Amino acid sequence: MESTGLAEDRTAVTGGDGGGPLHVLFVVPSLHGGGAEFVARTWMAWLVSRGHRVTVVTTSGKPTDEFLPAGVEARTLAGQRGQSRKTAALRRILTAAHPDVAVALQAHPNLVLLAAARGMGAAKPPVIISERNLVSLGLAGADLSHRMKIFTAKRLYRHADHVIAISHPVAGELVSGFGVSGERCTVVPNPATAKVAPGTRVDRVPGTAAGVQLVLPCRLVKQKRPHLAILAAAELASRGIPAEVISFGGGPLLDDLVKLAEERGVVFRPMGWVENWFEHFGSNSVVLLPSDREGFGNVLVEAAAAGVPSVAVSGALGVADAIVPGITGELALTAEPSDLADAVERAAELELTGIDRWLDRFSPAGSGAALERVLRRTIAARRG
Structure with missing residues (x-):
């Protein structure tokens, strides 16, 4: 950047x-x-x-x-x-x-x-x-x-x-x-890019051939709807795309998520609160923020600054300022797991090039x- x-x-x-x-x-x-x-x-x-x-x-x-x-x-x-x-x-x-x-x-x-x-x-x-x-x-x-x-x-x-x-x-x-x-x-x-050091960029491999690591960077609370990340990963697996969920952020729904992941056969790795969470991306990462509402979504810009695409739900409204659809990520049509999985597949193909001037705004x-x-x-x- x-x-x-x-x-x-x-x-x-x-x-x-x-x-x-x-x-x-x-x-x-x-x-x-x-x-x-x-x-x-x-x-x-x-x-x-x-x-x-x-x-x-x-x-x-x-x-x-x-x-x-x-x-x-x-x-x-x-x-x-x-x-x-x-x-x-x-x-x-x-x-x-x-x-x-x-x-x-x-x-x-x-x-x-x-x-x-x-x-x-x-x-x-x-x-x-x-x-x-x-x-x-x-x-x-x-x-x-x-x-x-x-x-x-x-x-x-x-x-x-x-x-x-x-x-x-x-x-x-x-x-x-x-x-x-x-x-x-x-x-x-x-x-939003204040935490991301210049030059911080993940060596990503676009596509889903190596599976997808869904990164959940939010508090595990009702508003954020973190269970949708587990359901989206299960939907991707049903399509033949291996998917795991890694979570950065604790909260009262942690036990529920662990149980849901076990029921759906999804690998779920809760990491707790990590300040510089964007330094822990894998080469196949896609950030997923499934909130029902967001005033903005700093994490979506942080992810883009690190070279990783994001997915959010269009109905969360404020996220539309933090994602450029088709460039830095995708807006899922609805919160249905199938729509989230569709958006993740599209986002995984993005290369996030030519966005420096957009990042300068933040x-x-x-x-x-x-x-x-x-x-x-x-x-x-x-x-x-």
């Missing part, structure tokens, strides 16, 4: 308003433990490398200081009991820090930031919130607390100065379901440059 040099990116992003260094304040749940936290850390490190001042405020008490990017000042709302106290504490931080712009990631930090900014008058900084999930698809069966949070989000999100979406399906939901103006909603690509430089433009234009719009 070819990476874009920092000098090139400086030239690319300083043309806009030509402004100087900014003070950017982030509000996040913590600094480690999920995709949003990883994205926030990568954005913070990028902005610091560009000469900006960055402050981060965490809303939880999770001890993650060891993940604080160099040069970033950290504050926390831990110890503040109840949302009203967290909101008041964040308002005091905003008033004292006087950032040029404040950015939150995920629903809870988004709401805390929006509530804290209300009533600040002229001292209120431009507020940017970022939604990372397809919210509506996750409401079925959700508890009352989550439903109330989303109800509040549908009332408050529209009041943000700008909204960043993780993918185009998420942006569509924000505009249609949350009342966010399309003119104030931007899709900023995730820095590099720290590409994602960071897009974020910086959104920051500057949001600030300029407020001044205007």
Whole structure:
């Protein structure tokens, strides 16, 4: 994979308003433990490398200081009991820090930031919130607390100065379901290749002559539907294509998957959580992410950066931003094992060539440059 040099990116992003260094304040749940936290850390490190001042405020008490990017000042709302106290504490931080712009990631930090900014008058900084999930698809069966949070989000999100979406399906939901103006909603690509070192590429043999190793890179939970990987492998075996499943990620469904694999005669190797899971591909690997919904799907881009094709279900929506069908992978028509197996067979034939410019979109430089433009234009719009 070819990476874009920092000098090139400086030239690319300083043309806009030509402004100087900014003070950017982030509000996040913590600094480690999920995709949003990883994205926030990568954005913070990028902005610091560009000469900006960055402050981060965490809303939880999770001890993650060891993940604080160099040069970033950290504050926390831990110890503040109840949302009203967290909101008041964040308002005091905003008033004292006087950032040029404040950015939150995920629903809870988004709401805390929006509530804290209300009533600040002229001292209120431009507020940017970022939604990372397809919210509506996750409401079925959700508890009352989550439903109330989303109800509040549908009332408050529209009041943000700008909204960043993780993918185009998420942006569509924000505009249609949350009342966010399309003119104030931007899709900023995730820095999904940040973990994949340049030159990391599997020596793949396209095709299914050597069988298929289905790689399952997700938590073993209901939303991810990991049992479909076992069923897809069994379907491939019935077609005369030897298939095994290797899983990177633990979860409560592990025992069920082991039992299902034994019943279907499928080799299943659970590896647990592995940070750099993409360094363990075989020459016949195909990544399978059978989730019923995804806001995006970082693992699909990580796989492509390592030279391995992916398969996801078209109905998961956000995955369409993370796969180029026929180029980096395939979108299965449905979640039926036969459709998944069809998509795996097609994906196995792909060679993943000529995708460097597409991957650059998801590099720290590409994602960071897009974020910086959104920051500057949001600030300029407020001044205007």
